[in-house]
Each structure stands twice: as structure tokens, then as C-alpha cells.
Amino acid sequence: MSSTSIIPQLGLVCITVSKEVRYSTVTRKRLLQLSETEQAEILRNLYAKNLQSLNQAIDFCLNHELRLYRITSSLFPFADTELGEKILNELNAELLQTGQRALTAGIRIVVHPDQFVVLSSDKPEVVANSIKILQMHAMIMDKLGQPRSPWATIEIHGGKSDRSSTLVQVIRNLPEAIRSRLALENDEYAYSAEEILAVCRQAGVPMVFDAHHHVIHEGLDSYDHPSVAQMLHSARSTWSMPEWQMVHISNGREAFNDRNHSDLITVMPTSYRHAPWIEIEAKHKEDAIAKLRQEWLPTLTPVLQPMN
Numbered sequence: 001m002s003s004t005s006i007i008p009q010l011g012l013v014c015i016t017v018s019k020e021v022r023y024s025t026v027t028r029k030r031l032l033q034l035s036e037t038e039q040a041e042i043l044r045n046l047y048a049k050n051l052q053s054l055n056q057a058i059d060f061c062l063n064h065e066l067r068l069y070r071i072t073s074s075l076f077p078f079a080d081t082e083l084g085e086k087i088l089n090e091l092n093a094e095l096l097q098t099g100q101r102a103l104t105a106g107i108r109i110v111v112h113p114d115q116f117v118v119l120s121s122d123k124p125e126v127v128a129n130s131i132k133i134l135q136m137h138a139m140i141m142d143k144l145g146q147p148r149s150p151w152a153t154i155e156i157h158g159g160k161s162d163r164s165s166t167l168v169q170v171i172r173n174l175p176e177a178i179r180s181r182l183a184l185e186n187d188e189y190a191y192s193a194e195e196i197l198a199v200c201r202q203a204g205v206p207m208v209f210d211a212h213h214h215v216i217h218e219g220l221d222s223y224d225h226p227s228v229a230q231m232l233h234s235a236r237s238t239w240s241m242p243e244w245q246m247v248h249i250s251n252g253r254e255a256f257n258d259r260n261h262s263d264l265i266t267v268m269p270t271s272y273r274h275a276p277w278i279e280i281e282a283k284h285k286e287d288a289i290a291k292l293r294q295e296w297l298p299t300l301t302p303v304l305q306p307m308n
Helices: 028-032 036-063 082-089 092-105 124-143 164-172 193-203 211-218 226-236 270-274 285-295
Strands: 002-006 009-013 068-071 108-111 154-157 182-185 207-210 246-249 277-280 303-307
Touching: 009 036, 009 108, 009 285, 028 036, 036 068, 036 082, 036 092, 068 277, 082 092, 082 124, 092 108, 092 124, 108 124, 108 154, 124 154, 164 193, 182 193, 193 207, 193 211, 193 226, 207 211, 207 226, 211 226, 211 246, 226 270, 277 285
Parallel strands: 009 068, 009 277, 068 108, 154 182, 182 207, 207 246, 246 277
Antiparallel strands: 002 303
């Protein structure tokens, strides 16, 4: 086994606090009030505009030396419908070109589908709709030319509690385009870090560790509780490429255990110096990243990261 030194890569989530990266959307109610021809025109313009915004986001990442970018889950609204997919197909060449730009620049693109994805639901129709949404995200990743691997992570929560066996079984039966990219994240209420770790090991998918969710779930008063470092280490074992391990960080807005995100990150887990990729879930986006780069990263020395 050899080693390589790492400095954590800090990731931008969806948009900038400035107006440099913004996306557009349309409501289902408005879209369904229109004729199919009008719907097609709305989606055609919307998709083209959002693809342009994605290119602007890649430009932003390049200009600010960011190598991790989470695309919005509503990048191409209604792409899970027949009409939406048909319109998106018109942009196949442009999508591939955009995705190749990111790959060439070493920018990692990931996505976090919305809360409607519940693979552990006890309602078959909810599971079916969840898989449909994940298929849409996998299709977008494919069109962007992103690899079918955890590099292009599609990260979700465990969903309905006390249904681990169902969750494992559903994941095992997912189409390869989804399963090869899927990762599970611990949350504040339904699935603890230990529980989601067990699911990840059984299902054979990586775990995205969220330290803030962990301290809320366990009622801890510090990111430096021994269990934080332990879970970070355990989660790394679920990544086939340990150097691709991704984690989340946020701070509580009003108090340490507040689930609402603060504007900036003022406290980091000491153990996160060992995390190769960190999504910064703070409301002030790039300002939070800049603050960490100024105040936190300089305090770190390169860590030797084992490579299998």
C-alpha cells in the first residue's frame, strides 16, 4: 500500500451567494396550463438557459480553483417526462461538451436529489417514483459524459426509518447507471451514521458522512467527539477509491445543534483534515469557502492518505 498527501477540496453547492451562478425553473401548475407545443418551447428555452448557467458554474469553479461542484437537483425540470427527455435530447452534443469541460479540468460533478426520493418507503408507488427521479439524474450524468462511478456521486438519504432491509434490497436491484453512482448520507432523525454505514456495507455503496447531522442525531456538543473521527474513518472504508471520499459540513444557525444552516462555517471537525472532498453546506456559499480557505486550510499540513 502506498500513500499520497492531500489537502481537502472544498465544494460549492448549487449556486453562488452572488448572482454569478443562478438557475431558472417552472412550476408544474404553470406548465400544465399550456399546450404541449407551448410546454416544449418553455422547456427548450429553460434547458438552454440552465445549461448556460452550468457552464457559468464551471467557469466560476475554474476561476476560483474549486474542484467539487454539486449541480442543482432541478437543473432540467421535468426531464423525467417523455416531453422533457425529448427536449433534453436536442442538447446532447452541448451537454457532452459541458461535461467534458468539467472532466478535463478535474472538476467533480455530483448531485443531491430532493426529499421526494425515498427508496425505503412502504408505498410501492413512492419507491417507483423515487427510482424514476434517480433515473433522470443518472440520465443527465450520462449525457454530461460523467463516469458511472462514485466520482459522479448521486447522494440521497435513507428515507423512512426502520426499513434498512428494504432499502438494501431496492438499492441492489437499481439499474447500473444509478447504482454505480449512488451514495447514502446519514441524517438527523431517521438514519444515524452507524445505521446508514451498515446499509452502505450491505448494499455495496459509499457513505457520505455529514458531521452536523451526526452531532444532532446523537445529541453531541462538539465536532471533536471521538465518534466523529471514528465515523469519518469507517465511512472511508465504503469507498472503493478512498481518495474519492466525500463528506458534508454545516454549522447550526442559532445554536450548535440547530439543524438550520448558518451563513458561514466557523467550526470544523478536527478530523476533517483527513477528508479529501468536503461539500460546504453554508448559506453564503463561496463566501464560506473563502473564509475556510483563509482561516482553516492554512492551519493544515498535508495528510498522508493511504492508496489501495
